[in-house]
Amino acid sequence: MNPLDPAALRQGNRLALSRALTAVENGDPAGQDLISALFPHTGDAHLIGVTGAPGTGKSTLVNQLARALRKDAKTGEQLKIAIIAVDPTSPFTGGALLGDRIRMQDLTGDSGIFIRSMASRGALGGLAHSTAAFTTLLDGAGFDLILIETVGAGQAEVDIAQLAHTVIVVEAPGLGDDIQAIKAGILEIADILVVNKSDQPGAENTVRALSAMLSMAQGGGSLPLASKHLRQSQPGHAKSAEPIPGWQTPVQSVIATEGQGIADLVKAIQAHGDYLRQTGLWQVKEAQRLEKDLQSLIQDKVMQDWQKSVDPDRYTKTLEDLIQRKLSPMAALQLLT
Amino acid sequence: MNPLDPAALRQGNRLALSRALTAVENGDPAGQDLISALFPHTGDAHLIGVTGAPGTGKSTLVNQLARALRKDAKTGEQLKIAIIAVDPTSPFTGGALLGDRIRMQDLTGDSGIFIRSMASRGALGGLAHSTAAFTTLLDGAGFDLILIETVGAGQAEVDIAQLAHTVIVVEAPGLGDDIQAIKAGILEIADILVVNKSDQPGAENTVRALSAMLSMAQGGGSLPLASKHLRQSQPGHAKSAEPIPGWQTPVQSVIATEGQGIADLVKAIQAHGDYLRQTGLWQVKEAQRLEKDLQSLIQDKVMQDWQKSVDPDRYTKTLEDLIQRKLSPMAALQLLT
Numbered sequence: 175m176n177p178l179d180p181a182a183l184r185q186g187n188r189l190a191l192s193r194a195l196t197a198v199e200n201g202d203p204a205g206q207d208l209i210s211a212l213f214p215h216t217g218d219a220h221l222i223g224v225t226g227a228p229g230t231g232k233s234t235l236v237n238q239l240a241r242a243l244r245k246d247a248k249t250g251e252q253l254k255i256a257i258i259a260v261d262p263t264s265p266f267t268g269g270a271l272l273g274d275r276i277r278m279q280d281l282t283g284d285s286g287i288f289i290r291s292m293a294s295r296g297a298l299g300g301l302a303h304s305t306a307a308f309t310t311l312l313d314g315a316g317f318d319l320i321l322i323e324t325v326g327a328g329q330a331e332v333d334i335a336q337l338a339h340t341v342i343v344v345e346a347p348g349l350g351d352d353i354q355a356i357k358a359g360i361l362e363i364a365d366i367l368v369v370n371k372s373d374q375p376g377a378e379n380t381v382r383a384l385s386a387m388l389s390m391a392q393g394g395g396s397l398p399l400a401s402k403h404l405r406q407s408q409p410g411h412a413k414s415a416e417p418i419p420g421w422q423t424p425v426q427s428v429i430a431t432e433g434q435g436i437a438d439l440v441k442a443i444q445a446h447g448d449y450l451r452q453t454g455l456w457q458v459k460e461a462q463r464l465e466k467d468l469q470s471l472i473q474d475k476v477m478q479d480w481q482k483s484v485d486p487d488r489y490t491k492t493l494e495d496l497i498q499r500k501l502s503p504m505a506a507l508q509l510l511t
Numbered sequence: 512m513n514p515l516d517p518a519a520l521r522q523g524n525r526l527a528l529s530r531a532l533t534a535v536e537n538g539d540p541a542g543q544d545l546i547s548a549l550f551p552h553t554g555d556a557h558l559i560g561v562t563g564a565p566g567t568g569k570s571t572l573v574n575q576l577a578r579a580l581r582k583d584a585k586t587g588e589q590l591k592i593a594i595i596a597v598d599p600t601s602p603f604t605g606g607a608l609l610g611d612r613i614r615m616q617d618l619t620g621d622s623g624i625f626i627r628s629m630a631s632r633g634a635l636g637g638l639a640h641s642t643a644a645f646t647t648l649l650d651g652a653g654f655d656l657i658l659i660e661t662v663g664a665g666q667a668e669v670d671i672a673q674l675a676h677t678v679i680v681v682e683a684p685g686l687g688d689d690i691q692a693i694k695a696g697i698l699e700i701a702d703i704l705v706v707n708k709s710d711q712p713g714a715e716n717t718v719r720a721l722s723a724m725l726s727m728a729q730g731g732g733s734l735p736l737a738s739k740h741l742r743q744s745q746p747g748h749a750k751s752a753e754p755i756p757g758w759q760t761p762v763q764s765v766i767a768t769e770g771q772g773i774a775d776l777v778k779a780i781q782a783h784g785d786y787l788r789q790t791g792l793w794q795v796k797e798a799q800r801l802e803k804d805l806q807s808l809i810q811d812k813v814m815q816d817w818q819k820s821v822d823p824d825r826y827t828k829t830l831e832d833l834i835q836r837k838l839s840p841m842a843a844l845q846l847l848t
Binding site: 206209210213214216217227229460461464467471472473475476479493496497499502503504506507510 | 839841844
């Protein structure tokens with residue numbers, strides 16, 4: 175068996191899948207060939223982003239969700255679930271120090287759940303591009319639901335919002351004042367809000383505060399529900415915002431460690447999936463995601479082309495003049511492009 | 512007075528400074544001209560990054576630090592301090608909902624401290640580039656120390672590490688298991704570790720755990736102290752890592768709300784600044800920072816050039832074929848570049 179054979183992936187061979195993901199992660203051209211081969215078979219998987227600050231218990235929640243989502247509520251069929259854990263442990267070494275081991279232990283024995291950690295590297299194209307490639311492979315390999323877990327703060331959240339069909343934002347009571355400030359941004363990307371650890375002190379306040387902010391935003395208050403669903407094809411431009419009609423972001427109380435509230439959360443996820451399909455927003459999100467990924471590929475490519483075109487000696491000399499402040503950054507730019 | 516006149520900035524005019532920062536933030540070409548004019552006068556400010564997870568009390572710490580750093584310990588001179596608060600409230604709207612108001616209140620009346628919030632936008636070039644431009648303006652306007660505060664998770668931390676001379680990572684006791692996982696990555700970028708809220712339960716354990724991880728890393732254990740200090744000029748490439756000799760990252764216990772431990776933290780910051788100057792690493796870091804910023808300018812420029820070169824109809828058609836899965840992402844890329 176050739177481990178980078180698309181047929182092996184389509185047949186559900188796990189070794190083939192692991193190797194394919196590694197090839198993609200390492201920028202191996204064979205990985206890109208695989209993506210091209212599988213691409214016509216993609217577009218069916220439901221991509222679910224799960225984000226939240228450290229300490230909210232995201233990983234436990236994702237584990238519980240994966241198990242609960244295994245059985246399709248309507249058909250009773252067994253679904254195939256993948257988890258991509260974007261691991262913030264080390265942007266430099268690319269290591270996922272703990273994630274894999276801990277989680278694999280927990281879910282061992284269920285061959286319908288595949289788990290992969292991924293480093294959130296500081297690379298060009300970065301997280302968004304690698305995650306997009308991973309989801310394409312997993313989608314092409316026949317996974318029905320793909321859970322993408324990240325630590326939420328700034329760019330990572332934006333990336334998830336642009337990648338996933340359904341974005342779940344996880345909160346927990348009592349994480350301090352900074353959390354309050356982050357919520358305003360989080361409301362804009364959440365399709366479902368989860369208050370985990372809902373048996374802890376302050377949980378009711380957290381639910382109430384989130385619900386109040388949501389109703390303010392959805393009632394046309396001062397918090398704009400922007401950038402959630404949008405469509406525009408303009409080369410290389412961020413997309414303009416357009417509010418989504420009809421979906422009321424629910425706030426769900428959960429105790430992930432005990433499995434409480436998970437069944438209701440699964441229902442909310444399925445309801446959001448149905449909603450997207452019925453309104454045609456599924457296709458809109460797919461289109462956004464593919465355009466975003468294309469933009470990221472283009473960005474990598476034009477930078478590579480620039481690197482090939484620039485004379486290394488000229489680059490070194492210009493950089494030296496910049497460092498000695500003989501040239502301003504803009505003047506240096508003009509000499510190099 | 513022309514508010515975008517470099518002379519007004521150099522004279523410490525606050526209105527001029529505010530307008531200049533806004534011009535830079537909005538991508539106004541006048542902002543770039545200002546940066547070019549001020550650039551020869553920059554390079555003296557000590558850039559101090561302060562990062563940490565939500566709930567660690569970073570903002571309070573930064574406020575206390577700004578006050579404590581005002582008076583130079585050696586000369587007794589009054590120093591000018593700037594704070595750039597990179598605000599995660601809303602990556603989409605670009606809004607800094609709370610930050611400015613709360614902090615300004617606290618520090619009002621001290622004209623030697625200038626505070627500016629900045630949105631962590633999802634834009635191309637993004638945080639790194641805007642923050643670099645802000646620091647150049649503030650440096651050129653004569654600020655001696657510039658504190659850059661961000662929420663730490665993934666990319667933002669990496670950006671800070673590449674921008675600041677001194678990186679302070681703030682922890683707090685009892686923020687849950689995810690924090691533990693993040694620490695491994697944080698050790699790689701921290702020049703000074705702070706355990707804030709050190710009167711809370713678990714503080715001693717946090718200090719002990721961090722110290723143990725540090726001594727493991729610095730003793731050549733399994734955690735590589737990579738990417739902290741490096742130097743290589745290769746067009747468009749991430750820099751390779753090289754361990755720093757001689758600096759022992761201290762772990763400092765602080766209660767920011769009460770000002771406890773702040774004086775010692777100030778000493779540690781000054782010691783790190785002295786260390787960088789004495790070893791020549793100050794220049795190394797300056798060079799890295801300028802190269803990083805140049806790379807970011809180049810990336811923006813080559814993408815703009817690509818946008819101008821591509822036929823919009825061809826782009827739209829290619830994107831449609833991609834969305835209908837008639838073309839793979841790589842095939843679409845080849846048609847557009």
